Amino acid sequence: xxxxxxxxxxxxxxxxxxxxxxxxxxxxxxxxxxxxxxxxxxxxxxxxxxxxxxxxxxxxxxxxxxxxxxxxxxxxxxxxxxxxxxxxxxxxxxxxxxxxxxxxxxxxxxxxxxxxxxxxxxxxxxxxxxxxxxxxxxxxxxxxxxxxxxxxxxxxxxxxxxxxxxxxxxxxxxxxxxxxx
Numbered sequence: 001x002x003x004x005x006x007x008x009x010x011x012x013x014x015x016x017x018x019x020x021x022x023x024x025x026x027x028x029x030x031x032x033x034x035x036x037x038x039x040x041x042x043x044x045x046x047x048x049x050x051x052x053x054x055x056x057x058x059x060x061x062x063x064x065x066x067x068x069x070x071x072x073x074x075x076x077x078x079x080x081x082x083x084x085x086x087x088x089x090x091x092x093x094x095x096x097x098x099x100x101x102x103x104x105x106x107x108x109x110x111x112x113x114x115x116x117x118x119x120x121x122x123x124x125x126x127x128x129x130x131x132x133x134x135x136x137x138x139x140x141x142x143x144x145x146x147x148x149x150x151x152x153x154x155x156x157x158x159x160x161x162x163x164x165x166x167x168x169x170x171x172x173x174x175x176x177x178x179x180x181x
């Protein structure tokens with residue numbers, strides 16, 4: 001008995017729920033870029049941050065923020081922004097600039113599949129990496145103490161470092177190309 005093409009198509013149904021990269025297929029995909037964050041709906045924003053548990057396969061860096069103080073940074077191409085651990089800001093040696101934004105709530109989706117709603121807080125930090133000076137804004141989150149900073153896709157796009165995923169290393173280019181994000 002052969003099945004007709006129509007009956008095969010009848011049996012195929014659209015999958016609901018997640019279909020990869022932890023993004024549900026049934027969510028609306030229209031998003032507009034609004035500065036540092038991706039705007040989902042008025043007064044609501046959603047970001048992705050990772051908090052993996054297996055450090056053996058991760059790329060980490062030490063970024064110097066002052067003499068005698070460095071922060072442990074995770075390079076994460078799956079994170080949608082740059083994040084800093086709130087507790088790191090409590091160290092008096094760390095200089096940062098509080099950025100002013102209208103009060104906004106945002107939802108951060110962690111790699112653990114948990115979502116946390118937080119008030120948006122952004123700080124500017126000056127740091128050194130491989131002897132070069134950088135200034136970036138970071139979204140403040142309550143991260144565990146595994147990492148102080150998460151350098152996500154906007155950081156990778158802005159600085160275009162040479163990343164060896166096989167050797168888990170990062171080399172910053174001699175000339176930093178700053179591109180619009």
